Amino acid sequence: MISLPSRLFHLGVLICFLAVFTGGCSNDSPENSNAPRVLRSIICTTGMVGDLVQAVVGPEVDVQVLMGPGVDPHLFTPSPRDISQLSVADAVIFNGLHLEAGLSQTLENLEEDSRRLVYSLATPLEQSPAGLIRVGGEQFDPHFWNDLELWQQAATGFANKLAEVFPDQAERFRSNAQAYNQKLTELLTRSQEQISAIPPERRILISAHDAFEYFGRSLGLEVAAVQGISTNTEASVKKVEQLVSRVVQNKIPAIFAETSVSDKAIQAIIAGAKQQGFDVRLGGTLYSDALGPAGSDADTFPSMYEANVKTIVEALK
Known part of the structure; x- marks a missing residue:
């Protein structure tokens, strides 16, 4: 016969096991609520965004791209599977300036969850838009990756944002951004020389x-x-x-x-x-x-x- 204390112990284990799936017996105690956020997975909208993001976060973070080769971001609309994929990522990074017009509502919905970083690479440029090409009113040409100096600003701004959200890894993010930007500087010099021919x-x-x-x-x-x-x-x-x-x-x-x-x-x-x-x-x-x-x-x-x-x-x- 199982003793009463033993029964109570097993009952407690069962209750805690079930509570994992209902939100109880979790680690959301006051002590853990201030635990550092962890960056494990990022979903990026385009390949250009994904390349910059991967360079800044490094190989330690899994970076996936939503829109593959040949996909037109101007016309892209998310499927239920895309939305599901976005909803489980630690961060969602997009180009901005209405390039991903069909994703606007989805991105707004994702921003409502404060546990997830949702960030536009155009953010630092919008704050100081002198380098952006205006196409009417308050709208700007979204293809700013084709100006390597603006893309460098985007990389620096993204690294700074990550440093703010994940301060324990700030030095790594900023160092990676600097290395990426140095490659872009060299690429710009070569390209200008080639076009001059x-x-x-x-x-x-x-x-x-x-x-x-x-x-x-x-x-x-x-x-x-x-x-x-x-x-x-x-x-x-x-x-x-x-x-x-x-x-x-x-x-x-x-x-x-x-x-x-x-x-x-x-x-x-x-x-x-x-x-x-x-x-x-x-x-x-x-x-x-x-x-x-x-x-x-x-x-x-x-x-x-x-x-x-x-x-x-x-x-x-």
């Missing part, structure tokens, strides 16, 4: 949608596109005709498609120029709003940027 009259970049204004400003390229900064808008016949005239008049040797946007309008420009007796070729496909697949020449942000520079130089030089 293009004859000045040929430094005109025409692409599918307006994702390269920051890129052009940073590297000294004139930029034009069929669609605006968001791919939500359709390419107009008038815009295609305008770009055909520009290609023919300036004898632009090549124009560019993008990996995450249909090339239908770009092909229309090529056909329109040919009708007017000028052969402009497809100079290649640029990575605009998404990285390349794993194992490609653009599966990290620096390699993506470098691949774009190489494609443009080879086509226009």
Whole structure:
């Protein structure tokens, strides 16, 4: 026969076991409520964001990207599985400036849980927006990763935010951000040298949608596109005709498609120029709003940027 104290002991164990699933017998005592937060998993919206975040947090943290190669963040809407994945991450990091318009409500809902860090890389730039390209009212072009100096500011701002939330790891985050930014400085210098090899009259970049204004400003390229900064808008016949005239008049040797946007309008420009007796070729496909697949020449942000520079130089030089 089991004694009463023994029965009471086993009953207590059973109650505590069941309470794990109902919120009782937890570690949420006053002593543990102030325990340091732990950063184990991060979900990032785009590959560019994921690259920066992984560089700053280091390999100790699991970083996953929601939108893979070829996915257009302007048109992305989350599935129930995506929302479930986001809801269990310790942190959700996004680009901001309405790049991920279809995720706006989901991100707002996630921010209501104070235990999770939800952060936009554009935050420090919005606080001092002099370097951002304004596109009307209080709206800014969201493709600021194409200005490496702005991307460096984003990395520093993110490291500072992490240092605030996880002070015990502040030195590591800031050191990692500095190392990442040094690589971007070297990348910018190389890229400017390579673009300078293009004859000045040929430094005109025409692409599918307006994702390269920051890129052009940073590297000294004139930029034009069929669609605006968001791919939500359709390419107009008038815009295609305008770009055909520009290609023919300036004898632009090549124009560019993008990996995450249909090339239908770009092909229309090529056909329109040919009708007017000028052969402009497809100079290649640029990575605009998404990285390349794993194992490609653009599966990290620096390699993506470098691949774009190489494609443009080879086509226009």
